[in-house]
Structure formats: C-alpha cells, structure tokens
Amino acid sequence: MQPNPGSSELTFTEAARRKQIVAAAIETIAELGYAKASFVQIAKRAGLSSPGLISYHFANKDDLIEQVVAEIYGAGGAVITMHNEGAVSAWQGLRGYLEGSVAYYDSHRTYMRALVHILQGHPDALGRWVGANNVAELDAVEELLVRGQRAGEFREFDTRTVALIIRQMLSGTLQHLLTRPDVDLTDYTHELVAMCEHALVAPEGKTND
Amino acid sequence: MQPNPGSSELTFTEAARRKQIVAAAIETIAELGYAKASFVQIAKRAGLSSPGLISYHFANKDDLIEQVVAEIYGAGGAVITMHNEGAVSAWQGLRGYLEGSVAYYDSHRTYMRALVHILQGHPDALGRWVGANNVAELDAVEELLVRGQRAGEFREFDTRTVALIIRQMLSGTLQHLLTRPDVDLTDYTHELVAMCEHALVAPEGKTND
Amino acid sequence: MQPNPGSSELTFTEAARRKQIVAAAIETIAELGYAKASFVQIAKRAGLSSPGLISYHFANKDDLIEQVVAEIYGAGGAVITMHNEGAVSAWQGLRGYLEGSVAYYDSHRTYMRALVHILQGHPDALGRWVGANNVAELDAVEELLVRGQRAGEFREFDTRTVALIIRQMLSGTLQHLLTRPDVDLTDYTHELVAMCEHALVAPEGKTND
Amino acid sequence: MQPNPGSSELTFTEAARRKQIVAAAIETIAELGYAKASFVQIAKRAGLSSPGLISYHFANKDDLIEQVVAEIYGAGGAVITMHNEGAVSAWQGLRGYLEGSVAYYDSHRTYMRALVHILQGHPDALGRWVGANNVAELDAVEELLVRGQRAGEFREFDTRTVALIIRQMLSGTLQHLLTRPDVDLTDYTHELVAMCEHALVAPEGKTND
DNA sequence: GATGAATGAGTGTTCATTCAT
DNA sequence: CATGAATGAACACTCATTCAT
Known part of the structure; x- marks a missing residue:
C-alpha cells in the first residue's frame, strides 16, 4: 500500500528512502539506459532487498521516473537564471547562457545522461515532465533575444524560432558530450559561441536599425 | 527453414513479404517507439498470422532492424550527394544541403521517426548501422566548408567542429519536426539558413552571393 | 499427402529421395545429437529445398527415425552371424564376436553415433525399434554360451545374465569409442577379450584353446 | 530479483522452494526424459503457479540442472568411499564396490534415472558436472586394482583400461535396471561379481581370500 | 513430385507489480 | 516500514507440420 494515502506529508525515513531510490534510479538509467533500467537493477544499486x-x-x-526528472531539474534549475542577471549586454547574457549550459552539462554528466535516456526511452516523458521546463528555458532565451534586438545588439530574426534553434544546438552539444566523453569542450564551446555571435550580433552600422 | 541462406537471390513472394514486414516494422516503430515495437505488434500491423x-x-x-535501417537509408541516400554537385558556390551548396535535408525530413516523417526511435532505443544501432552514414555525411559537409574557406567565402573556423554543429542543428530540426508536426517549416528553415549564413559567410564574401 | 497411401510400392525417385533423406538424417543426428536434429537441419544437409x-x-x-534405425541395423545385420559360423570353439566364436563388434563399431562410427543418440534422445526408441534387434543379438550370444558350457569350455553361470553383461560391456565400449575417438582400440580390445576369457573359460578348458 | 546474488546464505523458505523445485525437476526428468522436461512441466509437478x-x-x-546433479551426487557421495575402507583385501574391496553400487542404483532409481537422462540429453553435462565425479570414481577403482596387483591378488592387466571396463559394466547394470525394473538383482549381481572375480583374481591368490 | 510459404503451439526468460508476514 | 516470495503477461525465437501452387 502507498504510505500516507491522500496526504502530502512524508515521514523522515520515507523521504530518505525515496531520495535514495531516486538517486539509484538516476545512476542505473545513466549506466544502462532506460530500457534496461528495471526495478531489479535499480534495487540492486540502491542496496535494497527487493524491487x-x-x-x-x-x-x-x-x-518514480517523474521524481527522477524532478530531481534532475531541481538540481539544475538555477542554471539559466544565474547567467541572466546583472546589467550586462544581451549578447554577454546569451554567451553566459551558452557557456554556462555547456559547463553545467559537463559537470553533471550522470544526471544529464539519465535525463537524455529517459527522454529517449519513455513514450511521453517530454509531454508530461520535461516539456514545461523546456518552455520555461525557451522563454528565458527568447527574452534575452528580444532584449538584444530592442537594444540594437542583435539583427532582426524571429525570436521564438531562433531561441528554439539555440536550444537545439545546446541539445546537440549535450548529445555529443555524452557520446564522445573525450571531446575538447573548450574548442567546441569556442566555435559554438563564435557561430552564435556571428549569427545573431548585428554589424556595427546597424545600430539604429 | 530460413529462406535462401547465404544467397542473395530471393523469391518474388519472399522479397514481397520481407518488404511488407519491413514496412510494417517502420510503421510500428514510428508509432509505438522502439521499445514497444514487439514482433506481435509488427505482425499485427502487417496482417500476419503469427509473430x-x-x-x-x-x-x-x-x-529485421538492420533491414529497416537499410530501407530508410536506401530511400534517402541521394540527399547529400544531390545538393553537393554543380559549379555553385560553397554557401549555395550548404544552403542547398540544409534546405534539402529539411525538405527530406518533412517528406519522410514516418521513416525519420522510425530511424530516430531506433537510434534512441537500440543499444548500439549507432555503432553498427548508422555511424558510418553519419560520418560520410559529416565528411561531405566538412568538405563543403573547406571549399568555402579556400574560396574566401567562409570565415575562419575549425571545419570539423562546425560541420558537427551544423549536423546537430539539423538533428534538432528533425526532432522538432517530429515533436511538433504543425511547425511552419518555411519560416523555420528560413531562420536556420539565415543563422548559418551569418554564422559562416565572411562579410566581404557576401557580395558575390 | 503421403504418396501411395495404402500401398507398399514405391516409385524409383520416391525410394531414392527416402534414402537420401535417411542418410542426411543419420549424418545430422550423428553430428548434432537427436535433440538438435530438426527437419530444418536435416533438409539443409540433404540439400532439400524445404523441411x-x-x-x-x-x-x-x-x-523417419524408424527408417533411420532400419537403415542402421540393415547395414550391420551380418555382424553377429558372420562370426558365429565355422566349426570353431565357443570361446573362439565369442572372441570373434567381441573383436568383430568392436571392429564394426570402429568402422561405422557415424551410424553407431546416430543410433546411440536416437536411443538416448527418443522417448521409446528402445521399445519400438531397437529392442527386438537387441534380443536377437542377445539370443545369439546366449546360444554361444550354452554351446560353450555343454562342451565344457565355459564354467557354470546363468547364460542369459552373462549374455546380457557381455552385451553391456560392448555397449560401454561403443560409448567409450564415441566419447574418446582417439582411444587405442587394440589395447582396449585386448583387455576386454582377456577379461572375458578369464571370466568365462573354465580352468581346465584352457588347454585345448 | 534473483535472491541472494553472490551469497551462500539462503532464507528458509527460499531454500525450501529450491529443494522443492529441484525435487520436482528430478521427478519430471526421470519421468519424461530431459528433452520434454520443460519449465512448464516441472512447475506443474511442483505445484507452482508459473514457470x-x-x-x-x-x-x-x-x-537448475546443475543443482539437480549436485543433489543427486550429494545424496550418493558416500558410496564409493564407504566400501573402500577397512583392512580388507583388494578383491573384497572391489566386490563391496560392485555390490554397493548396484544396491545404491536399486535404492535410488528415480535419481539415477534422472541423472542418466541428463547425461543423455544435455549437450555437455558430462564435461561440466559429471566428468569430474566419474574420474574420481575411476581413480578409486584403479587404486583398488593397483593395490590388488601389488598384493598378488590380481593377475596382470592394464589397470586404467580394466577400471574403465568395470565402470562400464556398472553403467550397463544401471541401464538394465532402469529399463527392466523387474530384473532379479540378486542373481544379476551374483553373476556380475562372479565374472569380475574370475576375470581379475589370480588363480594362486584365491587361497588367502 | 516438389516447392516455399505459412501456421500455431511451444521454449526459456524478464518484468512491474502484489501481498502476506 | 520493510521483506522476500509470488504472479502472470509479455518477450524473441524454434519447431514439426500443412498446403496451395
């Protein structure tokens, strides 16, 4: 039976157990992929007696997967906002977002790998748990782009679409990072940032555009 | 008995059945994802009496999956080469590649969806069936970039890394296309092409475009 | 449909086909064992288009198995009678039977291996096809033993039981021969014959050997 | 989850279930033979809800089969050593071994039938589970033979080969016992022992028996 | 006579989930 | 709270056999 049915309060031990299981699930999914991350495997890694x-x-x-996704997003929620603050230019903000994201992916490889595996393996993880976060992040990026366009920093483009493309570039970066763990991230990030800078920043003469 | 072991000749009916099953498999994988595309489901869609x-x-x-991948790549093998020919500028070649790819994704959604699901669901589809094609396509893109740099069309950048990023952008486009079937591809492609143009084409090189 | 239902006449081609299939079955069973000798495997070895x-x-x-057993026994039916003829002593007859049997096993390894596999794998091959042959052979051995006892060559013993034990020794020899194909049969047979001689021949009877 | 992976400690119920299943497996194999002893059949006999x-x-x-073999050998491990002790003559030791073995076969017919079926049906039961035991038993027999030769009890012969033949005689006895459950074992064993005595014991050595 | 395609019951094994203790 | 035993549906795959052509 589900403990505390109808209640949102959790015992201390109960909460601890859940965290432990979620952590083991992340580890398992990152290691084996979603399809092979059975309860048996997760329980084994969590040191539990039984699935x-x-x-x-x-x-x-x-x-369980929902909690796993929540844990992963919870751990990284500060990423985008972190670099969006301060009285910097929009481009500096965007550059910070790009570099910050890549750095975050790099330092949270297990979490990211688990998240990617869930997105790939679960029929509709995107729609149910991840979509909203993506939209929020997309909104933040778009906001940055709008700010840049208003300030004359960025050339004209459809901000929603470009925000989407930028997000997709970062997804591609993450995929690549997880597939080729030995990639030189400094070089890679440098090219990525350069591409975005040339792609978005308006030439000097366009300021009054 | 396994029909025609070690031979490449197939009976007419045999070939037809195989095609039918491969088609049903593509349909099933596209619809249910790789994990749930069991023989039972595939057989059901193919109208077979038993898995x-x-x-x-x-x-x-x-x-079976190998044949599915072969069918998918076989149907689209002309894509990259098609746009790489002709005495056009490197940028025109790249633009053609981008637009051609997106158009191909658009017109082969079921195939592409199945391919993506296989890549996501099969333990090592990438290494066994898809990797080589990806490398070939990546090589073709890089060649285009090198040509553009030599001709002074493109600014300086690391061609391999940028080729990779371009491929990732297209992957992102495909993902988006499959996730949001109602996206306005004209606008999307326009922005994608514009971003790449600004990102890669050298300022002075724009004159002879 | 079974060809020629209710008739015992076989077409020439029909008979040839049957022989061919029986031969392939023997080969297959000898090679793979009874359990793995499926129609598919047999058909493959017979060069047939379909199981x-x-x-x-x-x-x-x-x-099919019944015909296989018939073929195997048919090929070796002359063995026991062959050595039972001539105005030799009972012991010489028995010795000839022992040595002849071992030699026959040695020269018909594939057939014997198939027969052993059938006996081991088929639920009641013994009762249905092999038992009668065994009894016949047993009778022949016993007859030899009786003759030897009447002539004073052999000591007193229960002829049926001893005939059985002798048959079992030969079975053991066959097993050993098939398991260890590199066994030195000369030495082995020598010891086997010596054991039987000491075991059966009456002390005073040895003089006229 | 597989219970107690890597541990040798078993729950009480777990151990009981395993024993129960092993027992049902032995029963099933003895009754149906190895090939037809599917999990469904074993589960049915064990009263389990599902294979x-x-x-x-x-x-x-x-x-499972490994445990079955272990159970069978575990139940009869004392047989050969039991009769090898005491300051008796080599022949008395051998006679004890023969009689003891036959008596053991007689009193453990189901176990022996299962063992024989496994040896006949499993691709390499001999190599993996049974071979070592056979060699050990063969060694024990040979040791006895060597002792007897040194003491002048036995005539000269190749001890290894004769040990092998003796083992094969016992195998034959077992086969016969399982095939003809109504055999008169007293008579049979008497003849078997007599044959071996005449076959091995040196004429002059009989005096101090 | 022969072919190749098809059938459906059967195999061992894995899995999320349930439940008495 | 936690355990370990149990459940039954699902999985890919093999087999002897059937049958239209």
Whole structure:
C-alpha cells in the first residue's frame, strides 16, 4: 500500500528512502539506459532487498521516473537564471547562457545522461515532465533575444524560432558530450559561441536599425 | 527453414513479404517507439498470422532492424550527394544541403521517426548501422566548408567542429519536426539558413552571393 | 499427402529421395545429437529445398527415425552371424564376436553415433525399434554360451545374465569409442577379450584353446 | 530479483522452494526424459503457479540442472568411499564396490534415472558436472586394482583400461535396471561379481581370500 | 513430385507489480 | 516500514507440420 494515502506529508525515513531510490534510479538509467533500467537493477544499486520496495514507495514506474526528472531539474534549475542577471549586454547574457549550459552539462554528466535516456526511452516523458521546463528555458532565451534586438545588439530574426534553434544546438552539444566523453569542450564551446555571435550580433552600422 | 541462406537471390513472394514486414516494422516503430515495437505488434500491423512468421523471414530482431535501417537509408541516400554537385558556390551548396535535408525530413516523417526511435532505443544501432552514414555525411559537409574557406567565402573556423554543429542543428530540426508536426517549416528553415549564413559567410564574401 | 497411401510400392525417385533423406538424417543426428536434429537441419544437409519435403515423404518424425534405425541395423545385420559360423570353439566364436563388434563399431562410427543418440534422445526408441534387434543379438550370444558350457569350455553361470553383461560391456565400449575417438582400440580390445576369457573359460578348458 | 546474488546464505523458505523445485525437476526428468522436461512441466509437478517462478529461483535452466546433479551426487557421495575402507583385501574391496553400487542404483532409481537422462540429453553435462565425479570414481577403482596387483591378488592387466571396463559394466547394470525394473538383482549381481572375480583374481591368490 | 510459404503451439526468460508476514 | 516470495503477461525465437501452387 502507498504510505500516507491522500496526504502530502512524508515521514523522515520515507523521504530518505525515496531520495535514495531516486538517486539509484538516476545512476542505473545513466549506466544502462532506460530500457534496461528495471526495478531489479535499480534495487540492486540502491542496496535494497527487493524491487517490491520501489513499488511500495512509488505508485508506478512512471511515478518514480517523474521524481527522477524532478530531481534532475531541481538540481539544475538555477542554471539559466544565474547567467541572466546583472546589467550586462544581451549578447554577454546569451554567451553566459551558452557557456554556462555547456559547463553545467559537463559537470553533471550522470544526471544529464539519465535525463537524455529517459527522454529517449519513455513514450511521453517530454509531454508530461520535461516539456514545461523546456518552455520555461525557451522563454528565458527568447527574452534575452528580444532584449538584444530592442537594444540594437542583435539583427532582426524571429525570436521564438531562433531561441528554439539555440536550444537545439545546446541539445546537440549535450548529445555529443555524452557520446564522445573525450571531446575538447573548450574548442567546441569556442566555435559554438563564435557561430552564435556571428549569427545573431548585428554589424556595427546597424545600430539604429 | 530460413529462406535462401547465404544467397542473395530471393523469391518474388519472399522479397514481397520481407518488404511488407519491413514496412510494417517502420510503421510500428514510428508509432509505438522502439521499445514497444514487439514482433506481435509488427505482425499485427502487417496482417500476419503469427509473430513466428517474422522469425521465419528474418534471422533475428537485429536482422529485421538492420533491414529497416537499410530501407530508410536506401530511400534517402541521394540527399547529400544531390545538393553537393554543380559549379555553385560553397554557401549555395550548404544552403542547398540544409534546405534539402529539411525538405527530406518533412517528406519522410514516418521513416525519420522510425530511424530516430531506433537510434534512441537500440543499444548500439549507432555503432553498427548508422555511424558510418553519419560520418560520410559529416565528411561531405566538412568538405563543403573547406571549399568555402579556400574560396574566401567562409570565415575562419575549425571545419570539423562546425560541420558537427551544423549536423546537430539539423538533428534538432528533425526532432522538432517530429515533436511538433504543425511547425511552419518555411519560416523555420528560413531562420536556420539565415543563422548559418551569418554564422559562416565572411562579410566581404557576401557580395558575390 | 503421403504418396501411395495404402500401398507398399514405391516409385524409383520416391525410394531414392527416402534414402537420401535417411542418410542426411543419420549424418545430422550423428553430428548434432537427436535433440538438435530438426527437419530444418536435416533438409539443409540433404540439400532439400524445404523441411516440408521430409514431411511429404515420411508420415512423421517417428516414421523417419524408424527408417533411420532400419537403415542402421540393415547395414550391420551380418555382424553377429558372420562370426558365429565355422566349426570353431565357443570361446573362439565369442572372441570373434567381441573383436568383430568392436571392429564394426570402429568402422561405422557415424551410424553407431546416430543410433546411440536416437536411443538416448527418443522417448521409446528402445521399445519400438531397437529392442527386438537387441534380443536377437542377445539370443545369439546366449546360444554361444550354452554351446560353450555343454562342451565344457565355459564354467557354470546363468547364460542369459552373462549374455546380457557381455552385451553391456560392448555397449560401454561403443560409448567409450564415441566419447574418446582417439582411444587405442587394440589395447582396449585386448583387455576386454582377456577379461572375458578369464571370466568365462573354465580352468581346465584352457588347454585345448 | 534473483535472491541472494553472490551469497551462500539462503532464507528458509527460499531454500525450501529450491529443494522443492529441484525435487520436482528430478521427478519430471526421470519421468519424461530431459528433452520434454520443460519449465512448464516441472512447475506443474511442483505445484507452482508459473514457470517464471523457476526462473525467479534459478538463474538458468543450466543452473537448475546443475543443482539437480549436485543433489543427486550429494545424496550418493558416500558410496564409493564407504566400501573402500577397512583392512580388507583388494578383491573384497572391489566386490563391496560392485555390490554397493548396484544396491545404491536399486535404492535410488528415480535419481539415477534422472541423472542418466541428463547425461543423455544435455549437450555437455558430462564435461561440466559429471566428468569430474566419474574420474574420481575411476581413480578409486584403479587404486583398488593397483593395490590388488601389488598384493598378488590380481593377475596382470592394464589397470586404467580394466577400471574403465568395470565402470562400464556398472553403467550397463544401471541401464538394465532402469529399463527392466523387474530384473532379479540378486542373481544379476551374483553373476556380475562372479565374472569380475574370475576375470581379475589370480588363480594362486584365491587361497588367502 | 516438389516447392516455399505459412501456421500455431511451444521454449526459456524478464518484468512491474502484489501481498502476506 | 520493510521483506522476500509470488504472479502472470509479455518477450524473441524454434519447431514439426500443412498446403496451395
């Protein structure tokens, strides 16, 4: 039976167990991929006596995955806002976002790998858990782009579409980072930033555009 | 008995059945994702009496998937070469590649969706069936970039890394296209091409465009 | 449909096909064992286009195996009688039977291996096809033993039981020969014959050997 | 989850279930033979709800069979050593071994039948589980023969080969016992022992028997 | 006579989930 | 709270056999 049915309060031990299981699930998914991350494997990595314990603490496999996604996003929620603050130019803000994101991916490879695997393996992880976060991040990027256009920093383009493309470039970077763990990120990030700078920043003469 | 072991000749009916099953597999994978595309589901969509019939015509599930990938790549093999020919400028070549790719993705959504699902779901589809094609395509892009740099069309950058990023942008486009089937591709492609143009074409080189 | 239902006459081609299939079955069973000797494997070795052809020529798998056993016994039926003739002593007759059997096993390894595999793998091959042959052979051995006892060559013993034990020794020899193909049969047979001689021949009877 | 991976400690119930399944497996194999002893049949005889439960308690079918063989050998491990002790003559030791073995076969017919079926049906049961035991038993017999020769009890012969033949005689006895359950073992054993005595014991050595 | 395609029951094994203790 | 045992559906794959052509 689900503990505390209908209640949102969790015992201390209960909360600890859930965290432990979520952590083991992240580790397992990152290591084996979503398809092979069975309860048995997760329980083994969590040092649990039985996969039944996972079912005891989580209503569903989907419920567990939902918590996993929440944990991953919770750990990285500060990323985009962090670099968006301060009285810097829009381009500096965007550059910070790009570099910050890549650095974050680099330093949270296990989490990111798990997230990517979930997105790839779960039928509709995107729609149910990840989509909203993506939209929020996309909004933040677009806001930056709008600010840059208003300030004359950026050339004219459709901000929503370009925000989307920038997000996709970062997704591509993450994929590449996870696939080729030995990639030289400094060089890679340098080219990425350069491409975006040339792609978006308006030439000097355009200031009054 | 496995039909025609070690031979490349296939009966007419045999070839037809294989095509039919491959088609049903593509359809099923595109619809349900790789994980849930079991022989039972594929057989159901192919109108077969039993999943055993698939095992009769294909040695393995991997064998079937290999044929699926072959069919998908076979149908689109002309894409990259098509746009690389002609005495056009490097940028025109690249623009053609970008627009051609997007148009191809658009017109082969089911195939592309299946391919993406296989890449995401199969443990090492990338290494066994897709990797080589990707490298070839990457090489073609890089060659274009090198040509453009030599001709002074393109600014200086690391051609390999930028080729990679361009491929990733297209991957992102495909993902987006499959996720949001109602996207306005004309606008999207326009922005994508514009971004790449600004990102790569050298300022003085724009005159002879 | 079974060809020539209710008739015992076989077409020439029909008979040839059956022989061919039986031969392939023997080869297959000897090589793979009974359990893995499927129609597919047999058809492959016989160069047949389909396992269905076997079902066409034989009513059953059991029917095929029955013919296989018949072929094997038919090829070796002369063995025991061959050495039982001539006005030799009983012991010489027995010795000839022992040595002849071992030699026969040695020169018909594939047939013998197939027969052993069938006996081991088929639920009741013994009762249905092999038992009668064994009894016949056993009778022949016993007859020899009785003759020897009457002539005073052999000591007193229960002839049926000892005949059985002698048969079992030969079975053991066959097993050993098939398991360890590199065994030195000369030495082995020498010891086997010596054991039987000491075991059966009456002390005073040795003089006229 | 596979219970207690890598540990030798078993829960009480777990151990009981394993024993129960092993027992049912022995029963099933003895009754149906190895080929037809599927998990479904074993589960049916064990009163289990599903064949999956067997996979839950044993890693493999091979794992189960290994435990079955272990159980069978474990139950009869004392046989050969039992009769080899005491300051008796080599011949008395051998006679004890023969009689003891036959008596053991007689009193453990189901176990022996299962063992024989496994040896006949499993591709390499001999090499993996049984071979070592056979060699050990063969060594023990040979040791006895060597002792007897040194003491002048036995005539000259190649001890290895004769040990092998003696083992084969016992195998033959077992086969016969399982095939004809109504055999008069007293008579049979008497003849077997007599044959071996005449075959091996040196004429002059009989005096101090 | 022969072919190749098809059938459907059967195999061992994995899995999320349930539940008595 | 936690355990370990159990469940039953699902999986890919093999097999002897059937049958239209």
